[in-house]
Amino acid sequence: MLSRLDRVAYRAQQYSFALNATVLQETARMLSRTPRAPIPGPVLAEIRRRTEVLYARDLENVATGMYPRELLFQIPTREYARAFPRLLLDTPRIVRRKKRGEYKDIPPVDKGRFPAYYRRTFHWQTDGYLSEHSAEVYDLGVELLFRGTADVMRRQIIPPVTRWLRDSGVAPGRVRLLDIACGTGRGLSQLATAHPLLRFHGVDLSPYYVQAARKRLRDVAEVSLTVENAEQLPWADATFDVVTSVYLFHELPRNARRNVIAEAWRVLKPGGLLVIEDSAQPSESPGLAVVLGGFSAEFHEPFYADYLEDDLADLLGERGFAVESVEPHLVAKVVVARKP
Numbered sequence: 555m556l557s558r559l560d561r562v563a564y565r566a567q568q569y570s571f572a573l574n575a576t577v578l579q580e581t582a583r584m585l586s587r588t589p590r591a592p593i594p595g596p597v598l599a600e601i602r603r604r605t606e607v608l609y610a611r612d613l614e615n616v617a618t619g620m621y622p623r624e625l626l627f628q629i630p631t632r633e634y635a636r637a638f639p640r641l642l643l644d645t646p647r648i649v650r651r652k653k654r655g656e657y658k659d660i661p662p663v664d665k666g667r668f669p670a671y672y673r674r675t676f677h678w679q680t681d682g683y684l685s686e687h688s689a690e691v692y693d694l695g696v697e698l699l700f701r702g703t704a705d706v707m708r709r710q711i712i713p714p715v716t717r718w719l720r721d722s723g724v725a726p727g728r729v730r731l732l733d734i735a736c737g738t739g740r741g742l743s744q745l746a747t748a749h750p751l752l753r754f755h756g757v758d759l760s761p762y763y764v765q766a767a768r769k770r771l772r773d774v775a776e777v778s779l780t781v782e783n784a785e786q787l788p789w790a791d792a793t794f795d796v797v798t799s800v801y802l803f804h805e806l807p808r809n810a811r812r813n814v815i816a817e818a819w820r821v822l823k824p825g826g827l828l829v830i831e832d833s834a835q836p837s838e839s840p841g842l843a844v845v846l847g848g849f850s851a852e853f854h855e856p857f858y859a860d861y862l863e864d865d866l867a868d869l870l871g872e873r874g875f876a877v878e879s880v881e882p883h884l885v886a887k888v889v890v891a892r893k894p
Contacts, residue, residue, distance in 0.1 A: 560623065561613055564627070567627065568609060568702055568703075568706075571701065571702030572605075575698045575699075575701040575702060578698060579699075591848050593844065593845060594844060597845060600842065601845070601885070604884045605703065607884075608884045611710070611883070612626065613626070615709075615713055619716070620713040621712045621713070621716065621747070621748040622747060625747055625748065628705070628744070630693075633694075634693075637691045637693070638694060640687065641694055641695055641698075644680050644691065648678050648679065648680065651680075652678040657674045657856075658673070658674060660682045661681055661684055668759065669783065669810070671857065676805060677695070677855075679691075679695065683759070683763060684760060685762055686762050686765070686766075688760075688762065688763075689765065689766040692737070692738060700884075700885070705740065705744070707831070707884055707886045708740060708744065708800055708801075708831065710883045710886070711745070711798050711829045711831050711888060712749075714827065714829045714888070714890045715749065715796055715827065716748065716749070718827040722795075724795065726752055727752075730793065730794045731745065731752050731754055731795065732756070732787075732793075732821065733754070733755070733757070733800070734787075734799040734814065734818065735784060735799055735800070735801070736756030737758055737760075737763050737767065738763050738766040739756065739770040739779075741798065742754055742771055742774070742777065743770055743771060745798070746771065746777070750774070750775060753776045754771075754776060754777040754778070755777070755779070755789075755794070756778075757779070757787065758781065759781065759783055764780070785810055785813040787817045787820070787821050790821075791820050791821065793821045793823075794821050794823065795823055795827070796826060796827045796828075797821065797827070797828050797829075798828075798830070799814075799830050799831070800830075801832055801886075802814070802832065803830065803832045803866065804832050804833045804855060804857065805855065805857060806857060806861075808857075811869065812873075815870065815873050819873050822893045823893070824893055825892065825893065826892065827890070827891075827892055828870070828890070829888065829889070830870075830891075831887070832861075832866060832886065832889075833885065833887070834882060834884075835861070835865055835887065838880055839882050839887070842885060845885070846862060847859075866880075866889045867880050867889050870889065870891045875891035875892065875893060875894075876891060877891045878890045878891060878892060
């Protein structure tokens with residue numbers, strides 16, 4: 555149950571985070587003399603409207619039992635406090651890298667292990683995804699970028715899982731869930747809070763991010779994390795009941811997107827659930843076209859422009875999935891599908 559006090563406290567928390575993040579962003583832009591591309595008034599109004607809709611959806615999901623109340627207030631304050639000085643000190647390097655276009659500024663790596671599209675500084679972040687430093691500051695950086703809504707958007711993958719569990723009749727202790735590109739484990743952590751009896755698995759290409767995920771998920775009863783390329787998953791056919799993925803596909807070239815979808819199909823059981831969350835696309839969010847179009851250059855997302863034209867629902871349908879819903883959530887979308 556949610557009390558009136560809960561709702562007030564939640565909105566105060568979100569507005570406070572948004573205000574602080576805005577101040578930090580604008581201060582960094584001013585000090586680095588980085589101009590911001592103007593956003594038309596109607597687009598700003600649409601973003602504000604979508605933000606309020608997202609907050610209302612978050613509260614409603616708790617009220618209807620989609621996930622527990624504690625997720626509303628599960629901001630890792632201590633973790634962010636430790637990461638903030640490192641992120642702040644690193645900001646000048648990020649700005650210089652962006653101005654110089656140094657997208658290959660990463661540590662030496664085994665080129666046979668990491669595909670070419672992965673060996674770059676996504677978001678201009680130091681070391682790309684290939685260092686302990688990157689893993690330690692990533693979550694805070696994303697929350698600041700999205701002004702405190704990243705976790706709110708991320709947990710919108712939980713309601714489809716909750717509904718599937720209710721409808722399937724399978725005992726939670728027998729359900730195996732795979733999170734593709736699990737990163738530092740934020741999505742798995744929220745899923746485990748909502749459904750602690752599931753058997754969780756995660757895969758990511760960065761050993762540093764998987765190491766961070768292991769720390770975050772150390773108290774989860776049953777979880778297994780693996781460093782592998784999602785284009786070639788190390789599990790047998792029809793291993794998992796549920797497959798999830800958050801914010802992966804916009805960072806993949808077109809052929810890799812299809813390879814990952816093919817692997818998700820392969821490892822998912824017939825009747826199994828696939829839930830993908832990623833950036834909004836023009837198909838369901840035409841009002842955000844101006845913002846979406848500028849994201850690629852601003853944050854070094856080399857495959858993002860192609861992603862915008864490669865609709866996720868169509869992509870899943872091509873592979874044989876039965877798409878059940880496409881839901882916009884601020885600047886993200888959640889696509890829910892089943893393997894017949």
